[in-house]
Amino acid sequence: MGAAAEAVSTRPRRRPLTWRRTRRGAVPYLLILPVIAVLAAILGYPLYQLVQLAFQRYQLPELIAHKGIYVGLANFSSVLHDGVFWHTLGRTVAFTTVNVGLTIVLGTLMALLLVRVSTWVRILITVGLVLVWSMPPVVSVQVWIWMTDVQNGVLNYVLTELHFGNYFQHNWFASPFSELAMVTSLVVWGGLPFVAITVYAALSQVPHELMEAARIDGARAWQIFKDVTLPVIQPVLLILTSLSILWDFGVFTQAYLLIGQAHILPSNYLMSVYLWEEAYYKNDYGLGAAISILMLAAVAILSFVYVRRMLKIGEVDR
Amino acid sequence: MRYRVIAAAIAALALGVVVATTASASTKSHTLVVWLQVDAKTGWPKVVANATAAFKKANPGWNVNVQYQTWGTHLQNFDAAIAGNNVPDVIEMGNTEMTKYMAAGAFANLTSYKGKFANSSHWLTGLTNSSTYNGKLEGVPYYAGSRLVTYRTDLFSQAGVTKPPTSLAALETDLGKVGSKVTGVPGFTPFYMAGTDWYSALSFVFDYGGSIATFSKGKWVGQLASTKSVAGLTAYKQFFLGYSPHSAATLDEANPAPYTVYGANPGRAAAIFGPGWYSCCTGNYKNVTGQFLMPSHVPGQHMTSWLGGSDLGVPKQGHQQAQARSWISFFTNSANEKALQKVGNVPNATNLFDNSLNDQAAKKSWFVPTAKHWVDVESGNVIRHMLANILTGTPVKQAAQQADASMNNLLNQP
Numbered sequence: 060m061g062a063a064a065e066a067v068s069t070r071p072r073r074r075p076l077t078w079r080r081t082r083r084g085a086v087p088y089l090l091i092l093p094v095i096a097v098l099a100a101i102l103g104y105p106l107y108q109l110v111q112l113a114f115q116r117y118q119l120p121e122l123i124a125h126k127g128i129y130v131g132l133a134n135f136s137s138v139l140h141d142g143v144f145w146h147t148l149g150r151t152v153a154f155t156t157v158n159v160g161l162t163i164v165l166g167t168l169m170a171l172l173l174v175r176v177s178t179w180v181r182i183l184i185t186v187g188l189v190l191v192w193s194m195p196p197v198v199s200v201q202v203w204i205w206m207t208d209v210q211n212g213v214l215n216y217v218l219t220e221l222h223f224g225n226y227f228q229h230n231w232f233a234s235p236f237s238e239l240a241m242v243t244s245l246v247v248w249g250g251l252p253f254v255a256i257t258v259y260a261a262l263s264q265v266p267h268e269l270m271e272a273a274r275i276d277g278a279r280a281w282q283i284f285k286d287v288t289l290p291v292i293q294p295v296l297l298i299l300t301s302l303s304i305l306w307d308f309g310v311f312t313q314a315y316l317l318i319g320q321a322h323i324l325p326s327n328y329l330m331s332v333y334l335w336e337e338a339y340y341k342n343d344y345g346l347g348a349a350i351s352i353l354m355l356a357a358v359a360i361l362s363f364v365y366v367r368r369m370l371k372i373g374e375v376d377r
Numbered sequence: 378m379r380y381r382v383i384a385a386a387i388a389a390l391a392l393g394v395v396v397a398t399t400a401s402a403s404t405k406s407h408t409l410v411v412w413l414q415v416d417a418k419t420g421w422p423k424v425v426a427n428a429t430a431a432f433k434k435a436n437p438g439w440n441v442n443v444q445y446q447t448w449g450t451h452l453q454n455f456d457a458a459i460a461g462n463n464v465p466d467v468i469e470m471g472n473t474e475m476t477k478y479m480a481a482g483a484f485a486n487l488t489s490y491k492g493k494f495a496n497s498s499h500w501l502t503g504l505t506n507s508s509t510y511n512g513k514l515e516g517v518p519y520y521a522g523s524r525l526v527t528y529r530t531d532l533f534s535q536a537g538v539t540k541p542p543t544s545l546a547a548l549e550t551d552l553g554k555v556g557s558k559v560t561g562v563p564g565f566t567p568f569y570m571a572g573t574d575w576y577s578a579l580s581f582v583f584d585y586g587g588s589i590a591t592f593s594k595g596k597w598v599g600q601l602a603s604t605k606s607v608a609g610l611t612a613y614k615q616f617f618l619g620y621s622p623h624s625a626a627t628l629d630e631a632n633p634a635p636y637t638v639y640g641a642n643p644g645r646a647a648a649i650f651g652p653g654w655y656s657c658c659t660g661n662y663k664n665v666t667g668q669f670l671m672p673s674h675v676p677g678q679h680m681t682s683w684l685g686g687s688d689l690g691v692p693k694q695g696h697q698q699a700q701a702r703s704w705i706s707f708f709t710n711s712a713n714e715k716a717l718q719k720v721g722n723v724p725n726a727t728n729l730f731d732n733s734l735n736d737q738a739a740k741k742s743w744f745v746p747t748a749k750h751w752v753d754v755e756s757g758n759v760i761r762h763m764l765a766n767i768l769t770g771t772p773v774k775q776a777a778q779q780a781d782a783s784m785n786n787l788l789n790q791p
Contacts, residue, residue, distance in 0.1 A: 118481075119456075119477065119478070119481035119483075120480075120481040120482060122456060122459055122460055122481075123459055123481055123482050123483055123693075123694070124482075125460075125462075204632075208633070209624050209625070209628065209633070210564070210633055210637075210638060210645070211641075227563070227564065228564050228622060228624040229624065230624045230625075230626075230627060230628070232627070233626075233627055233769075319629070319632065320449060320756075321573070321629040321631065321632075321758060321761060322627070322629065322758065322761070323758060324757075324758055324762050336756070336757075339453050339456070340453075340753075340756045341753050341756065341757075342456065342477075
């Protein structure tokens with residue numbers, strides 16, 4: 060090695076030292092090696108086990124015996140031939156669309172409001188948003204349950220007192236649609252703060268002079284938003300939409316706890332609840348693994364368009 | 378020289394540590410892990426304490442760690458414990474939950490130890506059946522609970538009803554009188570029950586001679602659409618829609634718990650249908666509360682009552698099964714069963730019955746089909762869904778046929 064270094068140092072500087080270059084080139088990889096190792100352990104290994112499980116029959120007897128039975132694609136076949144799976148998928152896509160749409164639209168509106176109001180009001184609203192964001196889902200579900208209680212709920216009381224109609228002992232969970240509507244209200248409420256505050260930060264990038272010029276030229280509010288504001292905040296909105304799709308497609312806590320185990324039925328299943336019922340309640344872990352892999356594929360397809368657009372914008376900016 | 382002294386000191390220290398740990402290991406205490414439901418913690422903590430004290434006396438060097446579970450999560454916790462080789466030594470299971478786990482081989486065979494448990498020759502048939510699989514005893518009956526009516530004696534006598542009704546028709550007439558006499562309480566109902574409370578609703582089905590499902594020619598066949606069952610469901614629909622609030626048609630019996638509707642101020646129900654221990658929680662109406670058995674549509678008889686209950690199992694993967702059986706035998710001895718009876722439960726043996734309403738109801742009881750996958754029918758809310766449909770307008774026979782179809786699917790899984 061010493062002789063080679065000597066030989067190289069006497070030559071003209073056309074090729075740099077190979078071993079030093081390799082060492083420098085290897086440094087980034089060495090630096091991220093600990094992270095990769097941890098991720099492989101925490102995410103990779105369970106993912107590998109999950110895929111293995113999807114090809115096995117693993118129900119309660121197998122759980123007790125700690126040994127699954129290899130059944131090939133039987134789990135996938137069973138799921139894909141089950142009408143409940145397709146209905147649930149459709150319902151979850153519709154649910155995700157409504158939730159993401161409401162969250163992004165209402166969040167953006169709130170961010171636009173935050174720009175307009177005075178400092179004190181802005182502080183108040185922001186504090187409120189942060190408090191909403193910090194509330195654990197399980198706690199907010201319990202508050203929702205109390206508020207919508209048939210006998211003693213405050214929602215029924217307030218609506219009746221304000222003469223919106225007779226809501227005395229109104230049951231807010233009487234049909235699958237109303238159950239999912241209540242879940243939507245809770246999920247959108249919980250997701251608003253993140254969108255509102257992020258978009259508010261993004262709105263600071265919009266050049267004020269451009270907006271003023273447009274206003275002077277007689278453009279209306281909606282036109283200003285569409286032509287000036289939206290292009291600037293588009294990357295942020297794309298990120299938020301992708302994240303919201305991921306979160307809302309797989310939402311479990313709010314749906315399961317708010318509807319309640321005693322009222323969970325195929326007619327109000329969301330994908331994550333359907334997965335829970337099949338895998339954990341009915342003890343069919345192999346089937347559950349197959350469903351989760353299919354869920355992953357569905358979410359990938361749903362968010363593909365947004366992620367691709369995000370990457371394209373990134374390329375243009377570089 | 379100095380280093381040799383230090384090395385010698387370290388060696389001595391190490392030796393001392395080894396000796397100390399070995400010494401403590403030989404006198405280390407063993408722990409028995411017991412999973413009970415929170416009902417024991419709130420309802421009869423002394424019974425648990427008695428059993429533990431007696432067990433520790435008979436098994437010196439042993440501790441008992443009682444971990445309380447909730448009905449909604451304890452099965453998933455048990456599954457996780459099985460997967461992690463960390464099973465409790467004793468576990469309380471609902472009587473409808475036992476079959477699936479027995480069929481999967483989760484519990485140890487207790488048949489040869491049956492005689493060691495108190496009153497085992499007089500155990501309630503219903504509970505014993507729920508603890509037996511393929512002729513092997515794999516659980517010990519713990520306690521049972523039946524259903525009866527808890528009512529406001531003051532409101533009933535205000536309406537001129539001084540004795541409990543002896544037929545369903547008479548009950549309906551009485552409830553009508555009670556309802557018409559009560560004014561000024563918004564949302565008042567003569568009889569509060571949750572529409573999807575199948576423990577109460579199916580009593581009507583059995584009252585008319587119907588049943589849930591039968592096993593014939595190697596297959597389970599749902600019977601809720603049979604003529605007799607449909608008659609019972611129609612009678613239930615008529616009773617509910619006549620005397621219970623329609624807003625409760627799709628609710629279950631936990632949200633709200635009927636005794637909260639009854640006992641809160643103002644009391645919004647003159648009568649509720651539920652377990653005998655509802656008498657605990659009558660709030661302001663403690664002194665004007667009575668109970669009677671739900672009357673049958675046949676005058677002079679009472680309706681067959683749901684017999685809920687729990688069994689105690691010893692998981693097969695446990696390594697301390699002898700001590701587990703010992704603890705169970707202390708927990709279910711006559712004195713403790715009597716104590717359970719005092720707080721409104723049905724003891725596990727008929728020789729301990731004292732002719733209370735609870736015990737009378739337990740003598741004429743119905744139970745769910747002892748199918749391996751029955752618990753999937755429960756968790757799939759098949760019967761609840763059927764009841765909600767019936768009470769919100771779906772024709773009875775149609776709803777019952779849908780339920781039968783679901784049950785046939787679920788119960789006949791391999």
